[in-house]
Amino acid sequence: MKIPDMRYIITGIVVFLVVMTFPFWYNIGKAASAPQVSLDTPRIREMAEPQCVEPASYMRANHMRLLEEWRDRVVRGGERTYVAGDGKEYLMSLQNTCLDCHSNYDEFCALCHDYAGVAPDCWTCHLEFPRESK
Amino acid sequence: MGVAFSLAVVGVLILAITLAVEVLGLRFLVGAVLPYVAVAVFLGGMVYRLLGWGRSPVPFRIPTTGGQQRSLPWIKPSSLDNPSSTAGVIGRMALEILLFRSLFRNTKAELHGGPHLAYHWEKWLWLGALVFHWSMLLVVIRHLRFFTDPVPSFVYWVEGIDGFLRVGLRALYLTDITLLLGVTYLLLRRFFIPQVRYISLPGDYVPLFLLLGIGLSGVLMRYFVGVDVAAVKELALGVLTFRPRIPEGIGVLFYIHWGLVCALLAYFPFSKLVHMGGIFLTPTRNLPNDSRARRHVNPWNYPVKVHTYEEYEEEFREKMKLAGIPVEKE
Numbered sequence: 001m002k003i004p005d006m007r008y009i010i011t012g013i014v015v016f017l018v019v020m021t022f023p024f025w026y027n028i029g030k031a032a033s034a035p036q037v038s039l040d041t042p043r044i045r046e047m048a049e050p051q052c053v054e055p056a057s058y059m060r061a062n063h064m065r066l067l068e069e070w071r072d073r074v075v076r077g078g079e080r081t082y083v084a085g086d087g088k089e090y091l092m093s094l095q096n097t098c099l100d101c102h103s104n105y106d107e108f109c110a111l112c113h114d115y116a117g118v119a120p121d122c123w124t125c126h127l128e129f130p131r132e133s134k
Numbered sequence: 135m136g137v138a139f140s141l142a143v144v145g146v147l148i149l150a151i152t153l154a155v156e157v158l159g160l161r162f163l164v165g166a167v168l169p170y171v172a173v174a175v176f177l178g179g180m181v182y183r184l185l186g187w188g189r190s191p192v193p194f195r196i197p198t199t200g201g202q203q204r205s206l207p208w209i210k211p212s213s214l215d216n217p218s219s220t221a222g223v224i225g226r227m228a229l230e231i232l233l234f235r236s237l238f239r240n241t242k243a244e245l246h247g248g249p250h251l252a253y254h255w256e257k258w259l260w261l262g263a264l265v266f267h268w269s270m271l272l273v274v275i276r277h278l279r280f281f282t283d284p285v286p287s288f289v290y291w292v293e294g295i296d297g298f299l300r301v302g303l304r305a306l307y308l309t310d311i312t313l314l315l316g317v318t319y320l321l322l323r324r325f326f327i328p329q330v331r332y333i334s335l336p337g338d339y340v341p342l343f344l345l346l347g348i349g350l351s352g353v354l355m356r357y358f359v360g361v362d363v364a365a366v367k368e369l370a371l372g373v374l375t376f377r378p379r380i381p382e383g384i385g386v387l388f389y390i391h392w393g394l395v396c397a398l399l400a401y402f403p404f405s406k407l408v409h410m411g412g413i414f415l416t417p418t419r420n421l422p423n424d425s426r427a428r429r430h431v432n433p434w435n436y437p438v439k440v441h442t443y444e445e446y447e448e449e450f451r452e453k454m455k456l457a458g459i460p461v462e463k464e
Binding site for chain 1: 294
């Protein structure tokens with residue numbers, strides 16, 4: 001039994017498979033591992049025991065939430081001091097606290113943001129870093 | 135009954151994933167083995183279903199159409215609702231697939247005070263379906279940022295448009311809201327419209343609860359409970375490059391999201407969700423209505439053995455003459 005429209009159906013199936021497997025063939029030969037951010041900046045080298053405001057695992061998942069909280073508390077509440085989970089006090093400031101240590105934009109912030117495809121607009125106002133990747 | 139059962143199915147799935155990840159420590163199974171199984175079942179199942187439909191005989195045109203067929207030159211044909219050419223069919227299919235034209239024709243029939251039947255304007259199903267499907271497409275495209283390295287520019291465009299609203303510092307994706315609204319509407323209509331509730335089966339509720347679970351876990355991760363996005367992408371890319379690995383520090387919420395998506399993919403070919411492929415092979419939509427202009431011969435007609443009158447007369451001429459029956463040839 002010959003089905004005259006089978007060639008259209010086969011074409012459709014091939015198109016479907018190609019589109020659906022796009023993430024597979026697009027990434028052929030890619031290393032795929034998450035970027036290793038660099039902590040090698042002058043300020044961090046000065047520290048006896050390098051430590052962020054909150055534990056690194058928390059910062060990795062929640063730094064944007066922390067920055068949001070800081071923004072609200074500083075700009076709207078007029079507070080300036082952040083008491084961290086371990087009781088230490090920090091000045092709530094992206095530019096003077098965060099970026100003071102993490103002054104290596106291209107080896108720190110940009111690596112993960114580019115990897116995960118996010119384009120935060122922090123740097124449209126704060127500290128102009130040379131940007132070559134985009 | 136259907137609701138409770140479906141809710142239980144999704145609940146058990148979530149519990150099983152949580153148990154596997156948190157208690158049994160089967161992160162590799164959920165994170166790296168499950169997706170391969172799910173994608174294989176999804177792709178294989180879809181191809182199987184499409185080939186099955188492709189092999190089904192469609193011997194003639196089924197003109198269940200909502201418009202004037204092309205006939206005499208002075209009668210205006212409805213070339214999109216009742217197309218007679220391939221171009222018209224492509225137009226009808228495009229409208230159907232992109233804009234859900236059939237649903238747009240939906241009406242509500244109601245009996246009013248005795249034998250008065252009235253048809254009401256009813257576009258809510260069309261609107262809800264449209265909102266849900268388009269949101270889903272955009273959400274899937276946006277998720278490509280976790281599945282591609284480097285991220286293609288069209289993903290950034292979609293993200294930029296979708297996320298032009300801000301909550302705090304971060305983008306609030308419109309499609310996150312519209313997707314959940316769409317699914318919720320499609321679910322609530324099954325609860326509150328008595329006729330729809332009556333015909334709703336677990337096969338209708340399970341996909342909706344799955345989608346709701348996927349949407350809610352995704353929204354939770356994005357807006358409320360942080361996840362290490364770089365680690366999540368490393369896991370996803372590991373699967374995609376066939377070098378699966380499980381990075382540290384990914385919470386159970388991600389595994390629930392991931393596991394439910396795998397369940398949805400694996401369930402896809404066996405559920406009503408195959409309408410994704412089936413819509414293309416709908417005979418009432420994809421055939422031009424040209425039965426009066428072209429002769430369609432049933433493709434599996436076998437050659438019928440016939441015995442014509444000439445052959446009959448040839449065989450029995452002498453006997454017919456003897457019996458006095460008139461013959462055509464002497």
